[in-house]
Amino acid sequence: MFVFTNVSTMNLAPLKQTGRLAALALTGLLVFSCKKDTPKPEPEPEPTVRTEAQLIKDDIYKYYKLYSLWDKSIPDYTKDPSQFTDKYGSADLVLDALKKMTPAHAAYPNGVFDRFSYMLGLDGYNTGTTASGRLKMDTNDGYGLYFQFGTEDGKIAFPIIYFVEGGSPAQRAGLKRSDYITAVGNDTDYSLAVTCEGENCSFNRGDMDKIQNKLNAALDAGTLKLQVKHQDGTTTTKDLTYANGYTIDPIYKDSVYTYNGNNVGYLALSSFEEIENNNVNQRKIDAAFEKFQSQQIKSLIVDLRYNGGGYVDASAYVADKIGGDITKGKLMLTYEVNDYIKATPSLNKMFQDTKFEGKSNLNLNKVYFLVSDRTASAAEMLINVLKPYFHVQLIASGKRTYGKPVGFFEQVVQNKVSFWPVSFLLKNSADFSDYWDGFVPDKSNITDYVFVDVGDKKETMLATALNEAAPGITTKASINAVSRKGYRTLNQGEVNIRPDRGLIKKR
16 A cells, blocks of 8 residues: 655745745845945045134135125135135235236236235234235324435435324324434434435435334334434434334324415324224314314315325215315215125125215315325225315325225134225215226325425425415415425435225224
């Protein structure tokens, strides 16, 4: 008898087990194959830590791209400034490269529009390759003395003070324009042999350099002992102490000259310091114009020959005082800025149109400006905003003013650098701003006669204005008589040249 066994039933469990094992083997093979064919993605690289110097370079680029008046000339690397900044070894070189990207302008041979943006290291920080000699805002360091060379006899020249800054140690010590320097400390070797023919003088350049170098070194020292000879022939010795951050007094003379009932005002401004909240600068400006109003001046001479600029608002305040009843309610100035500033409310509100408010009761017939090639920025702004409303006459020691219709506001970078990118163009009510190469004067090459003090009617530039504003108040004959004595200044050899302050907008 045969017994039949169910094979399918008998082998079912082993087959199921075998199938599971095969499936696992296949899955393992597939998993292994996927791992082999598709490697894991590489981990994200750790972000590179930028050094302080690199971050400063990056921020210089970013602020310039955001705020520059010529932002459209700058390539956009805002997502990764390092692509641009790592090409340059210092912050100074980054800024120099950016400025060179701005458009060229005919007023600057082989140059571009932006010759003005600059930076300063804070607390001694070195930005890379250059140093700036710019004045601080509202304050300055040092002694407040500025020299050139002058001769009375056409044979021997000495350093002569042509300007003393208000508020400085020199001003407090009683030093003044027209004082000669005959000795510094115990060193009396400050005379320079010259040979003068007509208006021109020749001399040994090496001898001048030696005196200049000694004076520059003396102006850097902590104390300064000067022997000075005054124009009356007397000699005195002054001991000065170097000042860090003395407060500048920008009004160095205000007077009224009278002839046959014709009153002419004179206001000498060295810079435009902050005027707000009835501070000392505002009170002094107000006092000067109250004097002008009380004496009913009809002409005003504004001396800007050493004025390198300052605050926009301070210049506008003085313009409003000069404008008086004539300009009240009229447009003074407008601004041109880039699209980013226009679209940023906190920035755009800084650049709204400014109107004259009528801050005095003056009703002037004419305004005279005494200028030089150092007259710049906020000083040129003052001239420009008054031109549409007044008969303005420029009397210059040279051929043009400096030429700077643009300004800036500060960016502090990494708490190490004070950065000032040019951010706005200023226009008068006639929409004029094209004085990139300076204003052309009505009278040029008028001698800046440093042998008399500020405000003396024999001073040639002042006398030129007075002779037009009030004929007879002084005479050209007296000026010529002084000139014939042989008094000359040398065209070279200035010491401690006054810098361009700028056209500064406060945030």
